[in-house]
Structures are given as structure tokens and as C-alpha cells.
Amino acid sequence: xxxxxxxxxxxxxxxxxxxxxxxxxxxxxxxxxxxxxxxxxxxxxxxxxxxxxxxxxxxxxxxxxxxxxxxxxxxxxxxxxxxxxxxxxxxxxxxxxxxxxxxxxxxxxxxxxxxxxxxxxxxxxxxxxxxxxxxxxxxxxxxxxxxxxxxxxxxxxxxxxxxxxxxxxxxxxxxxxxxxxxxxxxxxxxxxxxxxxxxxxxxxxx
Amino acid sequence: xxxxxxxxxxxxxxxxxxxxxxxxxxxxxxxxxxxxxxxxxxxxxxxxxxxxxxxxxxxxxxxxxxxxxxxxxxxxxxxxxxxxxxxxxxxxxxxxxxxxxxxxxxxxxxxxxxxxxxxxxxxxxxxxxxxxxxxxxxxxxxxxxxxxxxxxxxxxxxxxxxxxxxxxxxxxxxxxxxxxxxxxxxxxxxxxxxxxxxxxxxxxxxxxxxxxxxxxxxxxxxxxxxxxxxxxxxxxxxxxxxxxxxxxxxxxxxxxxxxxxxxxxxxxxxxxxxxxxxxxxxxxxxxxxxxxxxxxxxxxxxxxxxxxxxxxxxxxxxxxxxxxxxxxxxxxxxxxxxxxxxxxxxxxxxxxxxxxxxxxxxxxxxxxxxxxxxxxxxxxx
Numbered sequence: 001x002x003x004x005x006x007x008x009x010x011x012x013x014x015x016x017x018x019x020x021x022x023x024x025x026x027x028x029x030x031x032x033x034x035x036x037x038x039x040x041x042x043x044x045x046x047x048x049x050x051x052x053x054x055x056x057x058x059x060x061x062x063x064x065x066x067x068x069x070x071x072x073x074x075x076x077x078x079x080x081x082x083x084x085x086x087x088x089x090x091x092x093x094x095x096x097x098x099x100x101x102x103x104x105x106x107x108x109x110x111x112x113x114x115x116x117x118x119x120x121x122x123x124x125x126x127x128x129x130x131x132x133x134x135x136x137x138x139x140x141x142x143x144x145x146x147x148x149x150x151x152x153x154x155x156x157x158x159x160x161x162x163x164x165x166x167x168x169x170x171x172x173x174x175x176x177x178x179x180x181x182x183x184x185x186x187x188x189x190x191x192x193x194x195x196x197x198x199x200x201x202x203x204x205x206x
Numbered sequence: 207x208x209x210x211x212x213x214x215x216x217x218x219x220x221x222x223x224x225x226x227x228x229x230x231x232x233x234x235x236x237x238x239x240x241x242x243x244x245x246x247x248x249x250x251x252x253x254x255x256x257x258x259x260x261x262x263x264x265x266x267x268x269x270x271x272x273x274x275x276x277x278x279x280x281x282x283x284x285x286x287x288x289x290x291x292x293x294x295x296x297x298x299x300x301x302x303x304x305x306x307x308x309x310x311x312x313x314x315x316x317x318x319x320x321x322x323x324x325x326x327x328x329x330x331x332x333x334x335x336x337x338x339x340x341x342x343x344x345x346x347x348x349x350x351x352x353x354x355x356x357x358x359x360x361x362x363x364x365x366x367x368x369x370x371x372x373x374x375x376x377x378x379x380x381x382x383x384x385x386x387x388x389x390x391x392x393x394x395x396x397x398x399x400x401x402x403x404x405x406x407x408x409x410x411x412x413x414x415x416x417x418x419x420x421x422x423x424x425x426x427x428x429x430x431x432x433x434x435x436x437x438x439x440x441x442x443x444x445x446x447x448x449x450x451x452x453x454x455x456x457x458x459x460x461x462x463x464x465x466x467x468x469x470x471x472x473x474x475x476x477x478x479x480x481x482x483x484x485x486x487x488x489x490x491x492x493x494x495x496x497x498x499x500x501x502x503x504x505x506x507x508x509x510x511x512x513x514x515x516x517x518x519x520x521x522x523x524x525x526x527x528x529x530x531x532x533x534x535x536x537x538x539x540x541x542x543x544x545x546x547x548x549x550x551x552x553x554x555x556x557x558x559x560x561x562x563x564x565x566x567x568x569x570x571x572x573x574x575x576x577x578x579x580x581x582x583x584x585x586x587x
Contacts, residue, residue: 084443089327089329091310091327091328091349093315093326093327096309096312096315096326096385097315099385099389100312100315100316100385102388103384104316104317109249109388111388111389111391111392113389113392113393113449116388116389116390116392116393117448117449117574119309119312119385119389120308120349120351120573120575121349121350122349122350122351122573122574122575122577123351123448123574123575125443125575125577126443126444126447126448126574126575126576126577127448129443129445129576130445130446130447130448130576132445133445134443134445135442135443135444135445135456135457135460136442137440137441137442137464138350138441138442138443138575138577139350139357139361139441140348140349140350141346141347141348141349142328142329142332142347142348142349143329143344143346143347144329144332144333144344147344153365153368153370154361154364154365156368157364157365157367157368158364161364161367161468163440163464
């Protein structure tokens with residue numbers, strides 16, 4: 001299906017590298033994920049203490065969204081109708097495992113609400129919505145692999161039904177330290193790079 | 207307004223294994239909530255609602271399964287099978303599958319589970335359901351906290367209106383696990399009494415397990431009498447707090463506004479609201495504020511949590527199905543557990559099951575992550 005929508009920017013975080021629109025912003029290849037994402041946060045000079053309370057998936061999604069949206073020079077006084085459509089394979093399993101660990105043995109049973117709240121994948125959407133005051137459409141989907149067909153169709157639907165002015169969408173996956181990846185892109189009604197399945201895949205695999 | 211319908215439907219729950227039997231029990235004010243005191247699930251006693259295990263196995267075994275399935279898969283397959291059969295739809299390339307759940311097979315993470323830990327991946331759950339019925343496309347798994355069940359209906363509609371599918375089957379479910387109960391208990395949100403949504407003596411949430419399935423279709427041919435047209439939908443975020451509802455009901459208010467704009471009807475056209483009503487102070491208050499902002503405070507409203515508890519990712523769908531049958535039967539069902547108003551603004555809670563001519567209803571849900579969904583449905587016949 002042909003549409004009149006455009007991909008206006010994109011962000012990739014993987015292999016301890018973070019880039020915006022194809023240019024490297026930050027890399028720190030020797031460190032763990034946690035050290036890397038904290039250094040990335042510092043390198044962006046993001047002042048948002050809530051970041052440190054977030055679980056790994058939310059830290060990852062938040063950073064990707066933050067570098068992308070910061071670059072959009074949004075009017076944060078007014079309203080921005082940006083929908084959020086995220087997907088991944090491992091849902092919130094990284095944090096699920098932590099909660100499971102806290103209840104596995106009755107001798108050391110100590111479930112914590114601060115952990116449990118992150119046992120839902122869409123919490124990272126909530127974190128981004130809070131930071132950018134996005135009172136907009138949001139949904140989290142799970143697929144075995146990156147699914148451009150789905151993201152393409154769902155973004156088109158939100159834009160053509162005027163449910164949103166633009167859509168922040170993509171893949172935010174955190175299974176463990178060695179298996180994480182974020183690819184977010186912004187689809188809008190104006191721009192130069194056409195919103196097509198092929199373009200989504202090209203940017204994802206770049 | 208759309209020409210997209212919620213059609214054939216099924217509920218597998220403590221109150222029965224068909225929508226009709228469940229609705230009959232609700233009509234008779236029968237609750238599926240029960241007291242449990244099982245240290246393997248929770249150190250303290252609580253109220254919950256459970257699917258009858260032997261009945262589930264009997265019904266599931268009739269389907270002649272060729273391998274082992276988890277309890278949740280058994281519930282979803284049993285439920286979805288009935289919907290596929292009654293719809294008489296051939297599973298071809300134009301038919302999609304949505305699976306909605308919050309935690310899926312998370313119990314596979316337990317060291318004592320007979321299933322491998324990989325079974326806890328939600329895409330694996332989607333694959334089990336897809337393969338059992340031979341769907342042609344990968345399952346679309348929706349995991350958006352407690353709005354998942356009703357959001358799945360909005361997503362199905364959007365897929366059909368984009369021309370990608372003609373028919374979408376949705377199955378939704380969550381099971382009672384130590385994982386879930388221990389988590390809600392750590393929030394001190396669980397009640398050790400049957401829940402009392404909107405009541406001033408409320409004591410918190412009951413979590414329950416349910417599987418519910420529907421067909422969403424662009425076609426109302428062969429549709430059952432309770433089929434409804436989807437008039438409009440919206441799903442907006444509070445942008446306020448990850449675990450606490452907004453004090454102004456912002457996301458729910460905006461979700462309803464979005465749904466009403468699309469439906470092109472006025473709030474006066476709503477005959478009934480099937481609300482979320484989890485029976486926590488903050489949720490009930492937030493909804494009340496949002497309904498008042500929409501000037502919906504006069505519309506008869508209930509929460510069905512007193513019948514099934516809160517069935518998480520399935521709750522929005524099971525409550526939609528009950529709402530469809532309420533329209534067909536022209537019946538407003540009592541909001542079980544409610545006695546005296548425990549919110550700060552007026553809302554019209556249904557205190558007695560009564561007959562009333564019904565045409566249109568609004569379903570709402572809210573969840574962690576600040577998510578909210580509202581969908582408006584209208585009687586088709």
C-alpha cells in the first residue's frame with residue numbers, strides 16, 4: 001500500500017553503540033550494558049534522575065526515545081500527539097526473572113514492588129510518556145523477530161485515522177546483557193524518506 | 207463509525223465454559239470468587255477465581271492434543287476452538303490471530319515447572335496457539351498491561367480497516383500464578399475478602415483467571431444475535447505515573463474522547479458503561495473523575511470484578527463479551543460487591559439487575575504504565 005507518510009528520524013542502540021540517523025553518538029565497547037547505558041545517559045547530558053530507577057528494558061527504550069525526540073525540537077509547553085508503538089521478543093523477561101528469583105525460595109522470599117512494576121513491557125512506554133508528556137495512543141507487541149509488516153500497518157492505521165500526528169515506533173529488546181537492541185524511528189505526515197516496509201528494514205539493518 | 211463487528215465469542219472461567227452460562231450466572235448474581243489459603247501460591251490467604259481444572263482437562267482432551275500444553279494454553283485453545291467452530295470460518299490467508307495477555311506462561315520460569323523456561327517467551331505462546339489451529343500468519347501478541355484484552359479489539363479493527371485481514375480471532379488470558387499474586391501482594395493491593403468496586407468499605411483487588419475469545423470481522427453474515435458493531439476506540443496514556451492512576455483521569459478521559467469522536471455519537475447515546483472498577487481507592491476514584499469530565503455520571507455503570515476478580519490481560523475482553531450479551535438480553539447487571547458510594551463524585555452504579563432497553567455501551571480499562579482504553583459498541587440487530 002502506498003502512503004503519504006515519512007520516516008523523519010531514527011535511532012539505533014546495540015553492541016554498546018548509540019547512533020542517531022546513522023551517525024554515531026556514543027560508544028563504549030568495553031563495558032557491561034549497565035555501565036554503557038549510564039555513560040550514554042551522561043554523554044547526552046540528560047538530567048532525569050528517574051532514569052536510574054528504571055529496569056534495563058526501560059533504560060534502553062528511554063535512551064533511544066530521548067536522543068530521537070530531543071532532536072525533534074518539540075514544543076514541550078504545548079501538546080505533542082506522538083503515538084508510541086513498541087515491539088520485542090522477550091517482553092519484560094529480564095525483570096520477570098528477577099522477580100521470580102525473589103520468590104523462588106521460601107527461605108529468601110522477598111518480592112519487591114519496585115521490581116514487580118517493571119514486569120510489564122509497556123512500562124517503558126509509560127516512562128517515555130511521562131518524560132515527554134505524551135498523552136497519546138500506545139501499545140506494546142511481541143513477535144519472534146523484528147516485524148516491519150506489523151509496525152508499518154499499525155503506524156499507517158494510527159496516522160490515517162488521525163489518532164496521532166506522528167508515531168514513535170520500533171523494536172526495544174532486552175533479553176540479557178549480551179542480547180539487547182533498540183531501533184526506534186519516527187513516522188510523520190511530512191518529510192523526505194518515504195515510510196515503506198523496505199525503508200524500515202533498511203534502517204533497521206543498517 | 208465502522209462496519210466491523212465483534213461476533214462469535216466464548217468465555218472459559220470459574221462461572222462456566224460458555225458465554226451463555228457465564229452470563230446466566232452473572233444474571234443470578236453468582237460470583238466465581240473463592241477463598242484460597244495455599245502457601246504454594248501466596249503466604250497469606252486471599253480471594254481469587256479459578257478455572258475448574260478437571261473440567262478444563264476434560265474439555266481440552268476432547269480436542270485430541272498431540273503434546274503437552276500449559277494450563278494457559280489449554281484455556282486459550284479450549285476457548286478459541288469454540289469460537290472458530292461456531293464462526294464456520296476457514297482459516298486462510300485473510301484471517302489473523304491476536305493473542306492478548308499480560309504474563310502468558312510466566313510460571314514456566316519457576317524451577318518447579320514441568321515446562322522449559324523458553325516457554326515463558328510470549329512469542330512462544332503465540333506460536334503454540336497458531337500451530338494448534340493452523341493459522342497462516344504469525345500471532346500478533348499484545349501485552350499492554352491490564353488494557354490488553356480490550357486494546358486487542360481496537361487493534362483487530364484497525365487491521366481489518368487497513369485491509370490486511372477480513373477476520374481476526376482474538377484469544378486472551380492470564381492464569382493465577384505465584385508470580386502474579388506475590389507481586390500484587392507486595393503492593394499491598396490484594397484483598398482477603400470478595401472485592402467491592404466503588405464501595406466505601408472496599409478492601410482491594412481480587413485477581414482471577416479467565417480465557418476469553420472473540421471473532422472480529424468485517425462481515426456480520428452468520429453472526430450471533432449478540433454481535434455488536436465497533437463504533438470507535440481510543441487508547442491514551444496518563445503520562446503521569448508508571449504504577450499509580452492519574453488523579454485527573456487524563457488518559458482515560460482522552461481515550462473516551464477519541465472513541466466518541468470516531469463514533470460520531472454523543473455521550474447521551476450511551477446506555478451502559480462496563481467500567482474497569484478494580485476496587486482500589488486510586489483506580490475507582492480516577493475512573494469516577496474521568497466519567498464526570500465526560501459527563502457520563504448519569505449512565506448506568508458496573509464493574510464485573512465482583513464476579514471474576516481482575517483477570518488482567520483477559521479482563522477487557524471478557525467484560526466486553528458480557529456487555530454484548532447484556533445488550534442482547536436488554537439487561538443491566540448488578541455491580542456485585544457495591545453497597546455505598548466510596549468515590550468523591552457521583553456515578554450511577556447498578557445496584558440491582560434490571561431489564562432495560564439497551565442499544566449502545568462503552569467499555570473502558572486502565573492499567574500499569576499509565577495505559578487506558580475505551581471502545582464503544584452498538585447492537586447490530
